[in-house]
Amino acid sequence: MTDLSAPVQLKVLGESQLEEIHESAVRLLDKVGFELPDPQLRCALGEHGARVEGSRVFLPPAAVSEALTAAPSEFTLWARSEDGPHLQLSPGRAVHLGTGGGAIRILDLEEERVREPSLQDLADLAWLVDNLPHVHFFLRPVIARDVPGELLDVNTLYACLAGTRKHVMVAAGSPGAVDDLWAVARLVVGDEEELLARPIFSLVCSWMVSPLRVDASVAHVLRRALQLGIPVALSSAPVTGSTAPATLAGVLVQVHAEELSGIVLAQALRNGARVLYGPVPAAANFHTMGYLGGAVESGLLNAAATQLAHHIGLPVYSDAGLTEAKTPDIQAGYEKATNLLLVTLAGGDFIHHAAGMMDSMMGVAPEQYVLDNDICGMALRARAGISVEPETTAEEVIARVGPGGHFLAQPHTLRHIRSDEFFTPCTADRSSLAAWEEGGRQGARARAKEVAREILARRRPGYIPPPADKEIRSQFDILLKGAA
Amino acid sequence: MSEMGGIPSRAYRPYTPAEVQKIAEGAMWVLQNVGIQVNSRPARELLLGAGARAARGEVVLIPEDLVRWAVDQAPSQVVLYGREERHHLTLAGAKVYFGTGGTVLYTLDLETGERRPTTLRDVARVGRLVDALDNVHFYLLPLYPTDLPKEKVDLNRFYAGLTNTTKHIMGGIYTAEGLQQAIRLSETVAGGPEALRERPIVSFITCTVAPLRLDATYTDFLMEIARRGLPVAIPSEVVAGVTAPMTVAGATVVQLAETLAGLVVAQLTRPGTPTLLGTVSTVMDPRRAGYLAGAVEMGLMQAGMAQLAQHYELPLYATAGMSDAKVPDAQAGYEKALTALLVALAGANFIHDAAGPLEFCTTVAYEQYVIDDEILGMVMRALRGVEVSDETLALGAIAEVGPGGHFLTHRHTLNHLRSELFTPRVSDRELRERWEAQGAQNTRARARQLARRLLSDHRPPGLPPAAEARVRSEFPGIELPEEEARP
Numbered sequence: 001m002t003d004l005s006a007p008v009q010l011k012v013l014g015e016s017q018l019e020e021i022h023e024s025a026v027r028l029l030d031k032v033g034f035e036l037p038d039p040q041l042r043c044a045l046g047e048h049g050a051r052v053e054g055s056r057v058f059l060p061p062a063a064v065s066e067a068l069t070a071a072p073s074e075f076t077l078w079a080r081s082e083d084g085p086h087l088q089l090s091p092g093r094a095v096h097l098g099t100g101g102g103a104i105r106i107l108d109l110e111e112e113r114v115r116e117p118s119l120q121d122l123a124d125l126a127w128l129v130d131n132l133p134h135v136h137f138f139l140r141p142v143i144a145r146d147v148p149g150e151l152l153d154v155n156t157l158y159a160c161l162a163g164t165r166k167h168v169m170v171a172a173g174s175p176g177a178v179d180d181l182w183a184v185a186r187l188v189v190g191d192e193e194e195l196l197a198r199p200i201f202s203l204v205c206s207w208m209v210s211p212l213r214v215d216a217s218v219a220h221v222l223r224r225a226l227q228l229g230i231p232v233a234l235s236s237a238p239v240t241g242s243t244a245p246a247t248l249a250g251v252l253v254q255v256h257a258e259e260l261s262g263i264v265l266a267q268a269l270r271n272g273a274r275v276l277y278g279p280v281p282a283a284a285n286f287h288t289m290g291y292l293g294g295a296v297e298s299g300l301l302n303a304a305a306t307q308l309a310h311h312i313g314l315p316v317y318s319d320a321g322l323t324e325a326k327t328p329d330i331q332a333g334y335e336k337a338t339n340l341l342l343v344t345l346a347g348g349d350f351i352h353h354a355a356g357m358m359d360s361m362m363g364v365a366p367e368q369y370v371l372d373n374d375i376c377g378m379a380l381r382a383r384a385g386i387s388v389e390p391e392t393t394a395e396e397v398i399a400r401v402g403p404g405g406h407f408l409a410q411p412h413t414l415r416h417i418r419s420d421e422f423f424t425p426c427t428a429d430r431s432s433l434a435a436w437e438e439g440g441r442q443g444a445r446a447r448a449k450e451v452a453r454e455i456l457a458r459r460r461p462g463y464i465p466p467p468a469d470k471e472i473r474s475q476f477d478i479l480l481k482g483a484a
Numbered sequence: 485m486s487e488m489g490g491i492p493s494r495a496y497r498p499y500t501p502a503e504v505q506k507i508a509e510g511a512m513w514v515l516q517n518v519g520i521q522v523n524s525r526p527a528r529e530l531l532l533g534a535g536a537r538a539a540r541g542e543v544v545l546i547p548e549d550l551v552r553w554a555v556d557q558a559p560s561q562v563v564l565y566g567r568e569e570r571h572h573l574t575l576a577g578a579k580v581y582f583g584t585g586g587t588v589l590y591t592l593d594l595e596t597g598e599r600r601p602t603t604l605r606d607v608a609r610v611g612r613l614v615d616a617l618d619n620v621h622f623y624l625l626p627l628y629p630t631d632l633p634k635e636k637v638d639l640n641r642f643y644a645g646l647t648n649t650t651k652h653i654m655g656g657i658y659t660a661e662g663l664q665q666a667i668r669l670s671e672t673v674a675g676g677p678e679a680l681r682e683r684p685i686v687s688f689i690t691c692t693v694a695p696l697r698l699d700a701t702y703t704d705f706l707m708e709i710a711r712r713g714l715p716v717a718i719p720s721e722v723v724a725g726v727t728a729p730m731t732v733a734g735a736t737v738v739q740l741a742e743t744l745a746g747l748v749v750a751q752l753t754r755p756g757t758p759t760l761l762g763t764v765s766t767v768m769d770p771r772r773a774g775y776l777a778g779a780v781e782m783g784l785m786q787a788g789m790a791q792l793a794q795h796y797e798l799p800l801y802a803t804a805g806m807s808d809a810k811v812p813d814a815q816a817g818y819e820k821a822l823t824a825l826l827v828a829l830a831g832a833n834f835i836h837d838a839a840g841p842l843e844f845c846t847t848v849a850y851e852q853y854v855i856d857d858e859i860l861g862m863v864m865r866a867l868r869g870v871e872v873s874d875e876t877l878a879l880g881a882i883a884e885v886g887p888g889g890h891f892l893t894h895r896h897t898l899n900h901l902r903s904e905l906f907t908p909r910v911s912d913r914e915l916r917e918r919w920e921a922q923g924a925q926n927t928r929a930r931a932r933q934l935a936r937r938l939l940s941d942h943r944p945p946g947l948p949p950a951a952e953a954r955v956r957s958e959f960p961g962i963e964l965p966e967e968e969a970r971p
Binding site for chain 2: 249397
């Protein structure tokens with residue numbers, strides 16, 4: 001009804017600042033280089049223009065620009081449902097928000113306590129997200145603590161695919177596990193060509209140990225994923241003042257250099273590989289020197305890093321929606337809203353951690369997914385901007401109503417009251433005080449719990465077709481009960 | 485570290501320059517062809533004498549050149565003074581300041597948590613709390629003292645504000661006599677009428693009535709304030725769908741027309757009157773057909789209005805940081821943060837209602853002021869952005885540390901750690917184990933503790949003793965107990 005197709009772009013950095021940071025990172029890779037404790041991978045890079053001295057790899061500017069040319073700037077991560085949401089990644093064109101994390105705690109929905117998440121919890125969270133319209137993809141948010149390590153990767157992907165048809169992202173602990181994941185996804189899709197053309201899952205690889213040192217074992221996971229043709233997010237997570245400089249600009253230089261090195265490595269391993277530039281920079285906690293995902297500086301860093309990715313023409317895996325709060329309280333609300341808005345307005349193509357996270361990435365809460373769905377919707381609405389055309393500036397209607405009149409009964413009002421111009425929240429309370437008191441004086445958390453309970457109680461369709469399910473279970477030790 | 489007020493931002497632009505132009509043209513068209521109902525006779529006469537045309541029913545059609553003349557007369561920069569220099573607000577361009585606001589009748593009691601009517605003592609105590617909160621830059625008198633008769637309200641509100649904080653005081657007005665008393669009180673504190681005009685430590689608000697109406701009472705107040713040469717904000721309060729078109733752009737056309745009409749009256753009364761264009765506008769809740777305080781569309785509308793004020797090169801009185809939530813819960817957190825950040829990123833100058841309110845801005849909570857101070861500090865940090873220089877790019881430090889090293893003990897880290905990061909006061913950043921050992925308190929509980937501590941420990945400088953003595957002898961109508969005026 002209204003044209004909201006031209007999104008608003010937040011600019012934390014100006015063009016010359018972006019160029020300065022980019023040039024600094026390119027210089028850094030040329031002069032300081034990075035550590036790569038693996039001869040095979042060094043050799044691959046050497047063949048693509050890198051200078052190798054011992055375990056140190058130096059990248060001349062030409063090697064970087066070649067890799068940037070080779071890396072596709074647009075590709076799609078697919079949902080299994082025909083009507084999506086498919087994630088059409090193209091620098092700054094559309095914002096997609098999703099889950100993230102590898103939490104080891106979950107707030108129990110019924111009892112006020114934290115416990116370890118199970119494989120069933122993972123499938124439940126996938127189903128919850130399947131029903132939340134403003135959460136567009138499902139990056140496995142919890143580690144199923146009831147699954148033995150050697151079965152974890154395959155069971156994790158299975159539980160995700162069983163719970164949601166949205167795009168799924170997971171991690172893999174070894175190159176062999178990547179093959180297992182590929183096999184499971186191939187059985188679900190039914191055809192390898194189809195899976196290559198329309199990847200329904202992707203991998204996140206934390207191949208970089210900041211500052212500037214590659215984790216060789218993860219790099220081999222990366223290599224296997226690229227060989228198979230799986231899209232990969234290159235995650236690097238430097239922290240101010242401990243694994244990166246204390247200044248935000250310094251963190252950006254370093255993480256940009258790290259990401260560039262990852263892109264060069266990925267393109268050396270497979271020319272044209274679909275990779276997401278994946279900076280996850282954050283502020284550090286003074287006291288623990290740990291990660292402060294909820295700090296506003298983390299939002300600034302991710303908004304700026306999003307601009308850097310777009311500056312070099314790549315889609316970005318970025319981060320927003322973390323909090324240090326231990327319960328879904330007001331702090332969780334403001335920390336999440338601040339950073340989700342910053343990174344959404346900056347145009348993050350694939351923003352993870354956007355729903356459900358608590359407790360400095362250590363925990364999740366089912367009701368927090370429901371609350372965050374509203375925050376994501378509001379941030380997306382802010383990005384859509386304001387429609388200005390004769391129909392919306394409405395001078396004629398203003399003239400008809402005139403001074404002192406009212407607009408309630410105007411056809412124009414009725415035309416626009418349910419339009420895209422207005423975001424309809426799922427849990428926000430907009431009732432009068434009297435109605436709120438009558439309804440039991442529930443806070444946002446209590447209302448969100450009710451929504452979560454209702455969704456979890458819904459009858460779930462079988463998202464893994466029975467023949468595929470049977471085949472997967474015959475090949476792998478799947479611990480999730482009662483297939484889908 | 486805490487953040488300074490007055491950081492400029494043009495990072496968020498909901499309108500393109502062409503769209504700004506279209507909205508401005510729309511408002512001009514409305515003023516010229518639909519007109520404004522002006523219920524104040526002196527204001528009507530003033531407008532008609534300056535070239536406006538009379539239409540039916542006290543409606544006045546204001547020509548574009550008169551509006552342009554008023555825009556030219558009004559100063560592009562308005563300085564609102566605090567009683568201490570560090571609290572001066574330079575409203576101009578895209579500089580951003582945050583403060584309180586509302587005409588609130590209820591507070592959640594700090595001790596019981598229950599909702600109760602606000603009193604004069606609350607006006608003083610909230611002022612004292614605000615004085616202790618670095619990221620709340622002005623004290624717009626937010627509470628209506630329900631324990632006073634209407635004729636005593638104006639004098640006592642301004643007195644309670646002036647004695648409890650040295651930040652700038654802005655307030656609405658309830659009676660004509662009250663306006664005179666508030667001005668005389670402020671003159672006494674400032675050292676005379678000339679001193680007050682030179683360095684206005686107080687300013688006023690006179691609202692328009694949507695749609696497109698300047699009512700008699702407020703407009704008479706407006707003209708009196710302008711005659712006295714004091715700063716005034718003229719906010720429009722449209723609710724899209726009720727008193728303006730349902731669309732954000734259409735509602736903006738109406739609110740812009742209204743506040744510009746007020747500006748014309750102010751400038752005709754006394755050219756050069758320091759005037760803030762203003763907006764308290766929002767969208768309606770389709771279900772209740774009522775006012776929404778935490779809607780993201782309100783943030784959009786307010787942010788867009790900042791662009792329009794910048795287009796006219798006039799300061800803006802804007803609204804953000806409110807919530808529809810009834811208690812300080814997750815919803816209050818995200819609605820406040822989202823709207824405050826949006827409007828600040830657009831460079832609105834004087835953002836009120838940003839600290840304290842809940843429940844459509846009809847209730848405040850002491851702990852909410854403390855929590856909102858934190859949100860506003862984060863927003864100001866976001867406005868400060870990323871500093872890019874050779875020093876902050878840190879190439880030398882990165883090279884020295886080298887791949888695989890760490891920055892913990894590097895001097896570059898020690899030099900910058902504190903200046904780069906905002907330091908929170910109520911947010912919890914402990915590890916879960918420690919948080920549990922400390923009693924597993926949520927943020928509201930921690931904020932209540934901090935509010936209690938600040939109220940008992942913070943001692944703002946009261947009025948200078950001589951001024952205090954004069955005020956007390958000249959204004960027998962002052963009801964605030966002495967211990968609340970000299971805490």
